[in-house]
Amino acid sequence: MSLDKATVAHIAMLARIRVEDAEQTVLAGELSGILGWIEQLSEVKTDGVEPMTSAVDTTLLRREDKMTDGGVQEKVLANAPATTEGFFVVPKVVE
Amino acid sequence: MSADLTSLGLAEARDALAKKEVSSRELTSAYLAAIEDATPLNAFITVTADHALARADQADARIAAGEGGLIEGLPLAIKDLFCTDQIQTTAGSHILEGFKPQYESTVTANLWRQGGVMLGKTNLDEFAMGSSNETSFYGSVKNPWRRDGDSANLVPGGSSGGSATAVSAHLAAAAIGTDTGGSIRQPAAFTGTVGLKPTYGRCSRWGVVAFASSLDQAGPMTRSVRDAAILLRAMASYDSKDSTSVDIAVPDYETALTGDVKGLRIGIPTEYRVDGMPSDIEALWDKGIEWLRSAGAEIVDVSLPHTRYALPAYYIVAPAEASSNLARYDGVRYGLRVDGEQLQDMYEQTRAAGFGAEVKRRILIGTYVLSAGYYDAYYLQAQKVRTLIKQDFEKVFENVDALLTPTTPTPAFGIGERVDDPISMYLNDVMTVPANMAGLPGISVPAGLSSDGLPLGLQVLGKAFDEATILRVGEMIERAASFDARPQSWWSAS
Amino acid sequence: MAVIQGATGDWEMVIGLEVHAQVTSNSKLFSGAATSFGAAPNTQVSLVDAAMPGMLPVINRYCIEQAIRTGLGLKAKINLHSVFDRKNYFYADLPQGYQISQFLQPIVGEGVVTLDMGEGVTREIGITRLHLEQDAGKSLHDQHPSQSYVDLNRSGIALMEIVSEPDLRSPEEVAAYLRKIRTIVRYLGTCDGNMDEGSMRADVNVSMRRPGEEYGTRCEIKNINSIRFAQQAINYEARRQVDILEDGGAIAQETRLFDSRKGETRSMRSKEESHDYRYFPDPDLLPLVLTQEEVDAIEATLPELPDAKKARLIADYGIGDYEAGVLVADRVRADFFEAVAKNRDSKLAANWVIGEFFGALNKAEKEISISPVDADALGGLLDLISDDTISGRIAKDVFEVMFETGKSAADIVEEKGLKQVTDTGAIEEMIQAVLDANEDKVEQYKGGKDKLFGFFVGQVMKASGGKANPKAVNEILRAKLGG
């Protein structure tokens, strides 16, 4: 499987990582190499095999519907790069 | 006691504290001095000296009062992937530089409840992605070991390389790490130390910076198998804050160290004899088989047919989960922010500047294998292969109690030797990854030296939640190998 | 079916809805933070909701039960095995960078909702699925010229996304559908249905086609928070699409926003960049496995639902389809009616509850729960009508006083001396006085002008201050005039 520059640009956009043009070419080569190696998985016959959903044999834990958390605005905001009046601040979102 | 307090491992220090031969403050001070003396190793990202001494004093007070937990007063190094309340937690990444969690991970909280003393946060591959510790934003960690007659610096393995180095160079009585594809066992093998990856679900993942959620598991990194038994008991717990935690009582693992493996059936999986395995590793494996046989264990050849597919499947599942787990590092609520005119610019610039090359590679691979049109061929197929790998183990464990394999296909390699070849780097984990894929416990025990004088490890794999048996077998190997080699302390200024 | 006449022929609307209904739980779907409306920013946020590193989700048992309950109320299949997936995309108010939702295996499968379109016409709307998912936080874009502000109080609140088939054909059907879903969740108590507080919102998918032909390309109008806006948005969007199609253009499949001030929809560019959500099972959670017993136990506690209640009211109380429909639209109102109608004339009760009582509530903008007249009090008034203590006419005056003062009907009648005059002697006297005073009209009546009978009744009632028993007045008057 080889991955072209345009695909690298597309997945970099999906992943929200800016990748400059020259870097896209390098990454296309590296990622193609890795994917080519991963390709061998297609040899495995998996008809009728259930995909693994968890490495543990246990049932989903369910908590009670109780208010046990929150009310910690200062902890929530403690590491934020920018805040105002209890809000996180980000550059303008254009809708 | 003598000045060489750092020669005491976890069990020895515990016993010395109990007999009041030494205080926690003395022990802690000795380790803090050793850490300072070992800055060239770059094992720590953050040293918490004042915090450590204050905790040591509290521990001494409890010991004096006849109280104290399982590891009261014992100085530990913590991989910088565990969130520690008010103390910088970086995950080895620029994007989390300066981040101070307002909470304590369950595993470290358990350790402090049992009296443990934190010396500092150890270096690691960025977001635990790596097998050599070269992807850390905070610089490579150096292996305390060097090849005979060679001054080249070697990697300590990864991703828990800082913890491994701290244990190997006696910068802490013991350490904890995390293992997603071998990140505890491989660096343990590279540094001549013991590393144990527990069963998935044994230790809580709450408060551990996530790499690949279905694979990540915390575990002890120690100088001896006994120390691993002690530390595992202190850190493990059922945690109702982690939906994948399993509610099974934590036993006293130390009592499993009976020194008796008579009648145990030990499987030797043929598929682990990989092409190009160095003869000294092959010879060590044979030695291990012989030690167990002569101790009364029954050796059985077994087959795990899907072993060779574990690594490629891992390199789909782990990056896929990572690509999603790392989406939260967006510059909004914590960590690095590179401003942009619009929100999208800020995201892209922050993540471009905040993540290193290997992390970006894995995020992009993970994004690709999950994207529309590729999911079935990659992610779904990998999860099906995972089922087959798990079934292989289940079948084999109907007949044997544990498996014996080498931990790594090679000893430690030189810093910079493999950075340009991601796949050869990935192949480091070929023997450790299958246990992660199946959620099973494994331990690496130092068992000998390579032809050029580097430590080599043997790995024991066990059934789910049967850490007791792999500890018992591991200790048997430890006794038989009587591995007592130590690295020269070339890094010491004093 | 709403047909839009274009220059080239007719166009039919095809509409499907995704309703997001907030589960009425104390805490969030995967964290213990509170869910109440209107708190100060970021005060109802746990470290899990803020997606701090290493935080993990643990599911709320009650939210699972409410989803099952709602599924049963939609006559839908409950899936005993369902899976939580991550829907990956970046947004300022989506802290994890993914929403935990259910994609391939939702907790609830296919169901059906019946719409009452009036005059006995009903429409069956298919439900595709219902799944559980997390709500996002809230971004404020209008507080600062170059910045947006983010509040995560809503982040992680449990939503049930109810997806319909594209079975709706007009804004009126959409309104009826939304009202019906709201009624059902309110009956079940699984969502409060308050659209103005955002606890029920709808994404509306609209496309146009030639009647009977294949579906056209659709546009999704996001996050509509009132039934009126939904109708306006559909009307605007249908017209917009027809204009494009008639010009020979093609509809671009996209996400749109409804601007309620302008009454327009417009393209939402920020949502267009990433259609690829890269769903995969959330490795922090295991599959949700239910037992049939668990589902059955929930089913056993379901209340009577609006359709069944309506049928029963018609059968048991002999009231009309329209009256029953009005009553069951709100469970509290239906309960009120039944309390009033019990052991009384049920048609009289229906008329009074729907007419005077609901009218007074609406006028006063009050809910039944705080009404000054309760079911017993209204029943007391109806009893006075039935036993001829007062006339229906007087009763209306009495009711007005009851609603103002909260006093009982009997007390008001007593105080004000409104008791009906049933003494035939007294009535006869009044009638005689009226006839004596209007001899000319008596002559005309006898000459065949029958309509004057009503005039005499009116005069007698007036003379009695409305208190004369109308039945007695009629009888005696007829006897006197006929005699």
Ligand SMILES: [Mg+2]
């Ligand atoms: Mg939608």
Ligand SMILES: [Zn+2]
């Ligand atoms: Zn939704």
